[in-house]
Amino acid sequence: MSAAVDTAAANAVPTADTRDARAAWVLIAPALMLFVGVLVIPLAMTVMLSFHDWGQYKGIAPVFILKNWHEIATDPYYAEMFWRTFRIALLTTLITAVFGAPEAYILNRMSGRWKSFFLLVILGPLLISVVARTLGWALLFGGNNGLVNKLLMSLGLIGKPLPFMFTETGMVVALAHVMMPFMVLSVWAALQRVDPQIENAALSLGASSLTIIRRIVLPQIMPGVLSGAIIVFSLSASAFATPAIIGGRRLKVAATLAYDEFLNTLNWPLGAAVAVLLLVALVLIVVGSNALIERRYAEVFR
């Protein structure tokens, strides 16, 4: 930053370019200082923290050791917990894709007024507190006499009540509800770029509905589904409120485990290591799949 300003100042007659750059940096400087001061530095401190030592009585010892990372790498408890976290995120992503994409397609074919009404109904929950929404699922699941079980049994889908509270099934259902708007929104955005005349052309050439969906619609909305999947996956893997409320105190995922280490066990260095590992894993997965998608759909994005 200062380099650009210095060069501009050094020139006796600043060119239009350097003057322009200088004006831009003046406008940007406050936000940049804010981000370096209270985002970059705290994140760096957290990475450092994960290498510190901790003891029940001595607290945090600012030394550089690999104890926490060694513990996470060797104790199967952490492997199981991370595997559960990503399994839940993957299942949630699949469910939102399978149900969210058709719903976006159906929404897009509705007429004006209904379209905006149902768009509001489906996207609105995105802005409603996650705690309130998860509480709703806790009420619906509620033990063996929960409404969900009553409904499933009266439909004859299940013989005896399924456990939803404190199980991964319950977590996935509630998370799928929380994440669904992101998928619908992403597919919806992809559908806006699709020319409806292509479907009509296929229809006039005698293609069946199934063929149109498989050969015309699906390939065109696939980038939307995939980018929605990346959003849903990364948000599900780092979700906190829903796993904490539905999963209870025993069924831990990465975010709830880190919370426990920080506010109950008080082993901050270990909690920091769990959080840093979650961040690194997610960044790798998101960047990796983005690159794959862009290579696969290079023609679509061009």
Next chain:
Amino acid sequence: MRTNGPLALIFHTIFVVFMLAPIVVVCLVAFTPEGYLSLPTTSFSLRWFRTIANYPEFVHAFWVSLGLGALSSFVALLFAVPAALAIARHRFRGRDALAALFLSPLMIPHVVLGIAFLRFFTTIGMGGSFAGLLVAHVVVVFPFALRLTLAAATGMDRSVEMAAVSLGAGGWTLFRRVTLPLILPGVISGWALAFIQSFDDLTMTVFLAAPGTETLPVRMFLYIQDNIDPLVTSVSASVIAITMTALILLDRFYGLDRVLAGKSDSGR
């Protein structure tokens, strides 16, 4: 364009029921006349809404959330508007990297942000303070404020500004009388979306809030962890009602799809 068949409409109905069920259940249970969790069957009662008044910690948490949301969104705009104008109008080295940095709070899991801020503020002696909470919220809502302002600044007609300059306006006058009014719809929507994000945030705030600075989602979460009773449903129903009102206003004045398009791209 072809229309939806009966099968599609059945799917759609089930989908909408799925999306609304938990929200409707919370709102219904909130009106129960009983002393335990139950759906009101014979009569509706406001007793659990009146009970909220007996729990000052919920009322206090509500005011903390409201103040925190309003203030952090406003402060975020003070930083975001100049930054958005610079990114929208100037070409300079590092522009893309900066934009990525400013949007990065969207990509970083909130649990990681909560931990980072907790460590940072405890180290500099601001642990559990409202000021620390405010700064953390400013950073987290900044991308929403930036994005909607950026959209407005990019789409703006520059000729009006040039006319003002040719008439001798400059600097602050130009910004206050010409530029700001032109980007105002984007700025206000950015504020509203940022406010909702701040008002709803649990994951990061739960690490930073201390007794006295607990926000409403944090208070609700800690309460639910101990037990679930009709009181927390009436609090939730009130929160839902407030959000719905804001949502409908936002939709009327700006268009919800435009606001949400700014929310979706990178997640949170």
